[in-house]
Amino acid sequence: MNTHLNLNHINQQTVLTVYAHADDEVLPAAGTLRLMSQAGWNVHCLILTEGNLSSSLVKGTRHQEAEDAGKIIGATYEFYALEECNFSTQAVIKVVEEAIKNSHPDLIITHAPQPEKYGHRDHEVCAIAVSNVATRRNIPLWYSAPPVFLRGFEPNFFVDITSVIEEKIAAIGCYESETNKTFMQLDAILVLSRFWARELGQKEGYFEAFEISRQWVDASFFTALAQSKNKLKNSMVF
């Protein structure tokens, strides 16, 4: 399909994240995004809403907090003002199509689709719309872990973020207006990061988990794997 587009951007890969609210991106993916920006990727975060229905008292607070987080992650942000709890899949599709036209992403990361009774309605609508676009455009797509209630999320790709855990914590800390949320608490963040490590049989370290929805690779993927030192210890004991 449009894979030739990637040849034009071969020197700098771009990851586009699409999330409903500012702060949705840092909790599940700040470490991975930081690793990508360190590796020279262009990291672009798209936020669909203003976040006014959340705990933020001052309009625009979360946008400023996002910009601050972006400085730590190495990400740029783009904000839209879709109406919280009321935007349609069509509205999201339009926004994402436009963003793809501008940034030519090599990878998109978004919310994991979950049944509405478990997840946030906005997350679900966003996930469905982004999945639709990524499939039609043949763009690799990963789902990130939900903030709470992991039901329906089936992680199959784990990223070792141990080297950037401090930056992840700092990025989350930028969202001061959201600190009353239990899943934004430091111990909860560390426990979940350790939980994913435990799933891999790792006695130490911190991980982020993703579910690959679609992904294609070429020969360079295997070259990179062969060149990397796989530090994961095969220590899984049941």
Ligand SMILES: [Zn+2]
């Ligand atoms: Zn959210």
